[in-house]
Amino acid sequence: MSLNLRLNNLISNIPPPIGNLSSLVSLSLHYNILEGSIPNELGQLMKLQFLQLSSNKLSGLIPPSLYNLSSIVTFSVVANQLYGNIPASLGLTLPNIKYLLLGRNAFTGSMPVSLPNASGLVEVDFSSSYFSGPLPENLGRLHDLSVLNIPGNKFGGGEGDNDLSFLTSLTNCSRLEYLDATANQLRGTLPDTIVNLSTHLTLLGLGGNPIYGSIPTDISNLFNLNRLGIFESSVMGTIPIGVGKLQNLQGLYLYSNRLSGRIPSSIGNITGLVILALNGNRLHGRIPSSLGNCRHLQVLALLANELNDTIPKEVLSIPSLIELHIDDNSLVGSLPLEVGNMEQLQELHAANNKLMGEIPSELGNCLKLEFLNLSNNFFQGAIPLGLKNLKSIKLLDLSHNNLSGHIPVTLEKFPILEYLDLSSNDLDGEVPQQGIFKNSSAFSLLGNKRLCGGIPQLQLPACLKKDSKKHGRSISLTVIFSVIGAVLGLILLSSIFVTLYRARRKASKNPLPASFLESKYLNVSYKDLFKATGEFSSDNLIGEGSYGSVYKGILDRDETLVAVKVLNLHQRGASRSFLAECEALRNIRHRNLVKIITACSSIDFKGDDFKALLFEYMPNGSLEKWLHPNVHGQYEMRSLNVIQRLDIAIDVASALEYLHHHCGTPVVHRDLKPSNVLLDNDMCAHVGDFGLARFLSNAASNTSQDQTSTTGIRGSVGYIPPEYGMGGKASTHGDVYSYGILILEMLTGKRPADETFKDGLSLHQFVKMALPDRVIEIVDP
Structure with missing residues (x-):
């Protein structure tokens, strides 16, 4: 006999007389609003096999009589307000148990040491409670185990660094599909034996534990993994290239560790990847352009690393991307125009880098953009008028750049803009007074010394009227x-x-001496200048002459802002001009002469001759x-x-x-x-x-x-x-x-x-x- 009253919004307590239904085999009361304690009378249901009381508001202790129902196969009380310890003998008194689901309550104590004796266990859920102590080392005896879900507890924390030994035991569970031990106190070296876990494994979660060591190179053995999470730990070393063989992976969470080296380009082979979180490590080098192959990627988090190259346009061409976090790195060059291809983009965070050039107007194509932070870079030029299309924007931070020109009046028309920061730029002209500009606490314009007007709280000087200014100009011209x-x-x-x-x-x-002439010249290579100028990007082109072009650049070694004059050696006389300029500047120094930093005579990546001069940048x-x-x-x-x-x-x-x-x-x-x-x-x-x-x-x-x-x-x-x-x-x-x-x-x-x-x-x-x-x-x- 079965009694199924689930999803009925039942209130009040569980009626104790249910315990008199001696033939009851299945009792389903989940997804209601039942309160109070579980009646002790339910322990009289000697034929009960299925007990489902989850997702209610039940409280108190589980009656000890329920642990003596040897016929129980499914015991589920998930998502209630129950507390107390689980008997150490549970694995012996419930020999037929297959589904033991106790998660999201307030249980305390340790996992029953007898649990491996319940050899038929298929699913164990002790999640989000207050369990503590060591995990049984012989969990591998549960040969039918498919799910071990124990995150959000205090398991581990014992003597020594041996809390992860249970993982080696679990290699005997050939049917294991789901293993989540996230956010516990499991301490120790990540064992290489995890690569021998079941090939049926779809989720492996070990993050939020004091784990160290490195990720095994043969992690690719777990080829059915859908999610891999080893984050907020102390894992070191590099990201194995074999990660790229995990073709079924949709979520890779390796953030907040001590990983170093480069991001493997092989990750681009995981075409179904949805979330890639590598932030908070020590990764360096370039963002792999191969990530552009991940056409389903929605979240890319690479912030707080040491990435130090340009942003690949392929990454900014991923149509599904919703969040892009590349802030707090040392990225250089311009923000590629392809950023306008990300029509689903809601968050773009690129602050605290060395990006330069103009902010692309194509950003206005990202109509769903809510958070845009490009602060603390070297962007220059005007605030693009194309941003007027960002009607969904909530936060816009362009502070600490080299932006110039007027504040676009269109910014005051953003309907849900909550915070605007344009501070520490070189903006001029009149400050708008409508929209967000009505609330002085909702925006910042500090450090723009040539602004005028605005609301009285800003205490800016009044703006000159255009007609009087024009009249004065005409008199001067005359x-x-x-x-x-x-x-x-x-x-x-x-x-x-x-x-x-x-x-x-x-x-x-006496003219001022140039310090670079009093010491050894700086040595730079073609590669250094290639990086410094964003691959000699047209966005960084600041001048052209008879014998070459001049680019704005930033040298990585000391973040020096320089002007790089690249000679066009195909132009007749360019080599002679290079020699003449080197000879002339080698022995002259004066405060009113452009200071030369060094010269570069090398070959480029194609093997052709390359000559360039580096000068102090003139803003x-x-x-x-x-x-x-x-x-x-x-x-x-x-x-x-x-x-x-x-x-x-x-x-x-x-x-x-x-x-x-x-x-x-x-x-x-x-x-x-x-x-x-x-x-x-x-x-x-x-x-x-x-x-x-x-x-x-x-x-x-x-x-x-x-x-x-x-x-x-x-x-x-x-x-x-x-x-x-x-x-x-x-x-x-x-x-x-x-x-x-x-x-x-x-x-x-x-x-x-x-x-x-x-x-x-x-x-x-x-x-x-x-x-x-x-x-x-x-x-x-």
Whole structure:
């Protein structure tokens, strides 16, 4: 006879008269709301084989009479509020028991030592209770055992480090499919014998225990594993390559250990993988691009490791990815545009790396994104307008980067945004006042010194009205950019900067030494520069010239921010330019010259010659970008005031004066122009690009004769002296001519090739007329 009342929302207590049903074989009362204790009268059901009381609110002790029902096959009281100890003789008094399910209660004491005597046991559940003590070492006698579920207890913690010996015994359980001993106090070395466990095993959970040792290399023997969890332990060594043979694996949890080495690319062979958690280890190297083969991957957690290469675009092309955690590493390069392919993405955490370039607008394609954290990197440029599509965003953290431009007004329209952090960037303009910007505790803008407006609590300066600013600009242009005003203004201003230059020269006669020249040059390889620039990514390209390209990079060894000039050796004259620049920069040092860090002459990965120069990085770019901003570039909202232009003019004059008269053998630059004048973080000017430079003898510098013969035109059209085009030789007077062109360009905003500066006069005549003699005397006496 059976009594089945499950799933009926029954309340109150279990009626004691049920104990009078002497023929009862099966009693099912699970999934109700029964309270109180289990009636002692149930111990009278001598024919009872199936007792199912799980998922109620039963409390108290289990009546001892129930442990004497020798006919019991299934005994389940899971998910109640029962407590007390389990009799040590249980394995003897219930000889026919197959399913002993006691989990999710408040039982205490140890696992009955007689349990292995119940040789017919198939499933044992002691989960999430307060059991403690050692586990029986002879559990292997349970030959029919399929499930051993004991997580969330205090098993182990005995003397010595032998708590894991039961695992070796379990190798005799050839039908074992499920073994979970997570979150106990089992201490000891992970035994190699786990690879001999049943090949039917689908789950192996040993995490959350004080386990050490290493993961056996033959873990691939457990080829039916669906989930493998050895986490929050002290396991060391590398991740075995054989893990990639676990083709049925859906969850690999090895986080919070001491694993080192590289992430095996073989993991990409586990095409059905859903969760990969390797965070909190000491893994280094690159994220394997082979992970892109895991097309069902939903969670990828690699944070808090030592990964130090670029982010493979293949990983960002996994369509099923919901969470990506790669923060707290040393990843470099840009965030690939393929990030926009992850349409299911809800969380992207990439903070505390060395990522650079612009934040891709393609992120706006991730319409389900809720958490986006790119803080503490080197991202630059504007906040992409494409982010306006992220209507599901709850947290947006772009703090501690090099972002510039305005705060997009679209951010105030995010409906469920809870926290916004844009602090420690270089943002400017007006702060929005709607949406999240109404609550000062919900966002942070600290460290952006050029912001204005916003709610009163921010205490920012008021913004200038656009119409008055435009009016003032038009008046300035009328005065400054008139031809006659430019000539008169040049003469007047030149007197000022000559005076300032003399004062500065008097205060500091000796140029500052460059520390890199006082010590051995830094040795770098092609591989170092390949990594530093994100594989010479176009995202890191900051300039192009006649003989090569310049990239922004970060050297791994000391996190130095550098500018890497890569020579295009297929261009005629590039090798000569490299040698000329090395020779010129080897023996000169001055605060207004771009500092060279080192040179690299090597071969690339294809076996071709490779030459590059490393310079100190100039955050504010070239003077060219300030005088002629690209409307699509990051400098479009910037401009130079009169004082800044004067300071730059004096800095360049100081550099030329040093090159011509104070660096041993005089040097003539021969290519002075705005694109070769670079500005540091304090807007101090530095002259660079010595690819066309020439050394002069002392006599030659006075007679305007070049020590080295030069044929053809050298320099940039519009900036070179006319005599260069007539077969003349390079001279310091040529640099002074170019300097005059540069001054005119700063005053008028016009390029020398744009138009004639004054009717009836050639550019050459105009420069000689406009540039006062006393300026020439200072720069080129």
